[in-house]
Amino acid sequence: MREVAVIGIGDTKFGELWDLSFRDLGMQAGLLAVNDAKLAAEDIDALYVGNMSAGRFIEQEHVAALIADYSGLARDNIPATRIEAAGASGGLAFREGYLAVASGMHDIVVVGGAEKMTDVGDVFANEIQSSAADTQWEVVFGATFPALHAMIARRHMHEFGTTREQIAQVAVKNHKHGALNPKAQFQREIELSTVLKSPQVAEPLGVFDCAPLSDGAAAVVLCSMDKARSYTTKPVRIVASSQASDTLALHARSSITSFKSTQVAAREAFRLARKTPADVQLAEVHDNFTISEILAIEDLGFFPKGQGGKATMDGETMLGGKVAVNTSGGLKARGDPIGATGVAQIVEIVQQLRGEAGRRQVPDALLGLAHNVGGTGATAVVSLLEVA
């Protein structure tokens, strides 16, 4: 397989963007990325789009062709492919784009991710999100997506003595980071007490433990490494992109305080990259709920199992800590337009590795990790990127 680089990035603001449609968002992010790579439209060989549920959110399937069309790429009749794996849709689209270049099939590929969630009511939006879980064996019995994560949180507290405060601290930290990100949905710091006192969604998780409903899009341009330097002076190498699955329903697993998919994908990515978690300076991890980040930083190997809460409370995942986690604000503060999220993680990592992250810059960042999860861990993808 050929070496592949990221040579362009672009993203919209995340939030309740009522004046922008799905196609507006996808087009904007794509054009920003293409401009960043200094490409002409005719240089692009293929498009991949991560999207979870445009069929239900905006009653439109076939959205990769749609984005190609509205970006002017249909004129060149390039392949346009949508990838879906619930919350991991963007991360998987990134991996398919990577494969398309690594294989030698295409030289330059744009990977986009987009979701327009706020055109439907909150109750229906929650129903759509829950369709990432097993609708036949979980959702039909009343288990919503927050409820499933609440069970995970309870069990983690029971097994490892993780405290409510430690879980809440994830939100405090990610809001602190989000306050430094002009593209974040929430650019405001919050107190621990705000999280603890917030209205309960599914105990012990309150409103401030949950990522918001968001509109938004992100895009990256991938290129074979041998051509990358003709487009940019700062190519970022994709060292590995590994993906794993697990059962869709939580009840079929031997443990719900680890995501095996994350563990397997991370192990494989580190093996391919010949690196260890200790080599990573920054990571964007899938904090759709506060508890999810605690599982992630343990399952990725940054901290021993059961120590994620303590590490968070001790500031080890903060900017300036052992490993800077979710410098973008994460899903919690940067926002979570589902299909966009996995691609937005790559955008943040690349910005950091280029040294262009402004007030939230991680000094001397050389190796970054992106971790994107679908459902309650039925899908996970872990990508490692480094300064080329």
Added chain:
Amino acid sequence: MREVAVIGIGDTKFGELWDLSFRDLGMQAGLLAVNDAKLAAEDIDALYVGNMSAGRFIEQEHVAALIADYSGLARDNIPATRIEAAGASGGLAFREGYLAVASGMHDIVVVGGAEKMTDVGDVFANEIQSSAADTQWEVVFGATFPALHAMIARRHMHEFGTTREQIAQVAVKNHKHGALNPKAQFQREIELSTVLKSPQVAEPLGVFDCAPLSDGAAAVVLCSMDKARSYTTKPVRIVASSQASDTLALHARSSITSFKSTQVAAREAFRLARKTPADVQLAEVHDNFTISEILAIEDLGFFPKGQGGKATMDGETMLGGKVAVNTSGGLKARGDPIGATGVAQIVEIVQQLRGEAGRRQVPDALLGLAHNVGGTGATAVVSLLEVA
């Protein structure tokens, strides 16, 4: 890129399968394909699933992880990725699986396609199908999927003198083929007059000009060519798999009597394969409406533009004709469970190339073509397969 072979195939019957759920269908097709390839579950490196709209048909997204789970593959935590491009979902999943093996990333990949359409009412099913078109600029103004194809038919009749009878003959031929396929939804021959007199859906197209709503699934196993013969004595080589896009809405195109996406994908596939349309003995083409097959056999290069209707009436696309088109019965008679269709096309081609197609066998078949379309041609994928 490495050479890739199909080493296993499997498919369910297509039809109104009320006693089988989506997961049942996906699992059945997958197990048939895996057994056909004489694989053990632990040999499988990755799964790709083509599916258009499980989110709306059965309110379940994340269906690749679902199928991996119910097939027992989640135990090995293999990557599972869903691909969507409306009617071309299955064909694109096949192409992504092909890329995953060709790149060297994976050695053995299962590609499945599935759709469960009959759990919703017919009106809603039609609405879901129409979401393959541009919902903002076509569907909202009342253009359903059949209506868009009716416009294409009218224009083809106007430009080329194609007759209503020639268009109807596509259904007659495909029902004749379907009568020879024990997996087909309709295994009954029909008369030309039956098509002509059938209730109008969108003039000039009647009920018998439209592919049915179907449940079903299909699966194939892909393997690097160098290992293929350790699994099967009859590997089938994937010579090329090419994909192209066009505008989502018909009104943005200079012509609606050709699908440029089909033309571009076919030209590219033939170029990569160093073959011409004259080398092809059999083709599965996307006849979601009768008129679609006429466009397809012209755009693929089997007949000059405007001559597709006449060629059909002259029997040139029948079993025994110049090129046997849709020996499976096509979408019209074999059925069209949307996400399954593109994969079922590959299953039919492989059966034919192995010489295992029974009463519908094309003698001395060496090169077969599969042509899968999304929307009104906004996506097309053309794959060429040959006896290895």
